[in-house]
Amino acid sequence: MKLPLPPNFFKCPPLSIDEEERLKAQAYGTAMEVKSLVQSSNSAGVSWTLASDDEGLKIFRATVDAHGVHDRLKLAVGVTETAGTLDEVVALFRNDTTEHAKE
Secondary structure (H helix, E strand, O other), rough: OOOOOOOOOOOOOOOOOOEEEEHHHHHHHHOOOOOOOOHOOOOHEEEEEEEEEEEOEEEEEEEEEEOOOOOOOOOOEEEEOOOOOOOHHHHHOOOOHHHHHOO
């Protein structure tokens, strides 16, 4: 078999309406759980501190206070605000087709 595989190599059966709704509900629930964990202070033993605030881009670094976590684990996140619609955000993260995933 030659790699990379050609587009549409895998033929997936269509989802039933029930399966599609279940997956959408699961995705929504997961997104809300992530949002809740991120907004809670010191969630899962992670302590975030502001490392840089430069022209609208904030960089946060974190330490992990959890048993068994390797001390060389480095966490960082960048935060910025950009004006846009919810539809534009959804389009930015679409990967439901090969073409969208490649963008």
